[in-house]
Amino acid sequence: MLYQLAVPTPIEDVEELRVLEWHVAPGHAFAPGDLVVELETHKAVVEVRAARAGIVRSILAPVGDWQRLGRPLAVVSDTVDEPLPDAADTLAVMHVDFEVT
Amino acid sequence: MSAAAPAPRVFFREAIGRALAEAMGSDPTLVLFGQDIGRFGGAYREFTGLFERFGAQRVRDTPVAEAAMIGIGVGAAAAGLRALVSITYMDFLMLGLDPLVNYAAKACYKTGGQVRVPLVVKATAGARGQGVAHSQCIEAWLMSVPGLTVVAPATVADAYGLLKSALRHDGPVVFVDHKRLYPTAGELPTDAAEVPFGQARVCRRGDAVTLVAHAYMVRVALAAADELAREGIACDVVDLRSLAPLDVATLAASVARTGALVTVEEGQATCGVGAEVAARVREARGGEPFRVARVAALPAPVSSNPILEAACLPDAARVTTAVRTLLS
Numbered sequence: 001m002l003y004q005l006a007v008p009t010p011i012e013d014v015e016e017l018r019v020l021e022w023h024v025a026p027g028h029a030f031a032p033g034d035l036v037v038e039l040e041t042h043k044a045v046v047e048v049r050a051a052r053a054g055i056v057r058s059i060l061a062p063v064g065d066w067q068r069l070g071r072p073l074a075v076v077s078d079t080v081d082e083p084l085p086d087a088a089d090t091l092a093v094m095h096v097d098f099e100v101t
Numbered sequence: 102m103s104a105a106a107p108a109p110r111v112f113f114r115e116a117i118g119r120a121l122a123e124a125m126g127s128d129p130t131l132v133l134f135g136q137d138i139g140r141f142g143g144a145y146r147e148f149t150g151l152f153e154r155f156g157a158q159r160v161r162d163t164p165v166a167e168a169a170m171i172g173i174g175v176g177a178a179a180a181g182l183r184a185l186v187s188i189t190y191m192d193f194l195m196l197g198l199d200p201l202v203n204y205a206a207k208a209c210y211k212t213g214g215q216v217r218v219p220l221v222v223k224a225t226a227g228a229r230g231q232g233v234a235h236s237q238c239i240e241a242w243l244m245s246v247p248g249l250t251v252v253a254p255a256t257v258a259d260a261y262g263l264l265k266s267a268l269r270h271d272g273p274v275v276f277v278d279h280k281r282l283y284p285t286a287g288e289l290p291t292d293a294a295e296v297p298f299g300q301a302r303v304c305r306r307g308d309a310v311t312l313v314a315h316a317y318m319v320r321v322a323l324a325a326a327d328e329l330a331r332e333g334i335a336c337d338v339v340d341l342r343s344l345a346p347l348d349v350a351t352l353a354a355s356v357a358r359t360g361a362l363v364t365v366e367e368g369q370a371t372c373g374v375g376a377e378v379a380a381r382v383r384e385a386r387g388g389e390p391f392r393v394a395r396v397a398a399l400p401a402p403v404s405s406n407p408i409l410e411a412a413c414l415p416d417a418a419r420v421t422t423a424v425r426t427l428l429s
Contacts, residue, residue: 013229013284018112042112042284043146066110066286 002057002082003094004072005036008048011100016068017041024056027080036096037073044100051095055080060088108288114147116257116289117223117278120264121148121185125155128183131268133160134170135187135223144189144225145283171197171222175205175273178220185268190235191226191277205273206248220273221264226253227279227317227367228414232405238316238368238398240277244345244377250298251345253277255319257287259342262296269295279317279367301348303355307335310424311355313378314365315341318415322365325420334424344374352378353385361392363423365415370397394427396420 007017020040024030030050039046058075061067072088085091111119125131133151135143139162142149152160163170167188174186188194194201205218228236243251250272254260260278267274304319305326314322319340326336337355341347356362362382364375375395382391396415403413 015284016286018110018286042114042286 002075002077002085002091003054004088004091005048005056005074005076005096006072006093007039007067007069008046008096008098009069011041011046011069014041014069016066017046019061019063019065019067019073020045021063022059026056026059029053029055033097041100047099047101049097049099051097054078054094057082058084108290110286111257111289112286113257113260113278113282113284114143114145114149116261116287117147117264118149118151119289120261120268121151122154124265124268125151125159128268130181131159131183131185132177133185133187134163134174135161136163136165136189138162138187143187145280147278147283148187167193167196168199171205172200174220174222175200175208175218178205178218178273179208179216183219183268185221185223188222188224190231191224191239192234192237194222194224194239194275197222201273201275202246202249206246209248209272217271218273219271221267221270221276222273223264223276223278225280226277227281228403228410229280230405230407230410233402236403236410238277238279238366240275240315240344241366241368241373241377243275244347244374246345248272249345250274250343251277252298252343253279253316254296254342255282255314255316255340257285257289258293259296259302259340261289261293263298263342265295266298270298277316281317285320296342298343299346299348300342301351302340302342303337303351304340305336305338307337308358309334309336310361310363310428311337311339311352311359312363312365312420312424313339313341313352313375315344315374316367318365318367321415321417322420324417325365325424328417328421329424334428336424341374341378347378347381349381349385352382356382356386356391357389360390361427363394363396363420363427365396365420367398367414369400370395371400373397392427394423396423
């Protein structure tokens, strides 16, 4: 199954944020608890960790790109061969754990 | 026409940081004073990197002593340096009003122009859940001080452009950075220009009513204008940017077209920015009639209770109600 990795919500006071660093490259797998991406708010860093296993298929927001809360950052999937959709918006949102530090 | 690279998008704090870094790079006499502006990088991280780049001599952490901070800033500026003093909560600017008003603003007049005080007081204003003495917007108090320039950006580009102008000005400037603007981001071209004092910005065109605001309330006015547009009420929205001097010409020209003026501010209505705007437009318009309403904080302290805080402050709903009432 395909999912979208979206900017988690809610983050207090934040409307949009900037991608600071990807920790999993396209085509690579992640396990539950893995740090997938770090996001930068106006005064904090948001660590986004996978709550399930999967594979990053396509990064939609590379480092330095901006995205609003709830909007997609990447397409992920359970297996490596599932064909990618045209748009990520309609995909189910993958559950993540996140911490604002 | 060649295709220009898209302007980089930055956080509000980064626009301030860039203006400070550029000014410090080009003017070796510029010194910064503030609480936690050194290694910590400032309460909103707007001073990040400056201590490492320019050192402890020029980026000076101070005690919690606003009267002394501004007093030292005034003295340093009068003695030949250029100073920026960061006041983390505008409420505590009250402690520094004596050196700011009685010395910095008057030095040029008292000395026949021989002593200039190139001082910027950056005062962070506005309510964000911190209670009666950490939430106030007192910029209207300062507008009546001869010799004092007061500016209040609403956007990333204006935060940069107004601060750059302030850091080149030869007299004291109060730069009001509203704390609710810090989470915002916006485009800041690599060749961004300074924003001159006394030039308002018309940020939305309409012919039914003129909405006038500054700082964070520009966003509230624009949200109200969006809602009113759906009802067929087209708002002219003017961002003051500069409170002293006021751009009366732009305000009067807008009201000449709309015939109705609604001012929006987070401070108090009594002797507020809106009162001054309305009076100045009235003088500029002579006998031409126009309708006026002011939207401001309720005449009560801003509570730390979030429900009471929201009840005290203007929001888009209060602005739209004021406009509908005025036009009905």
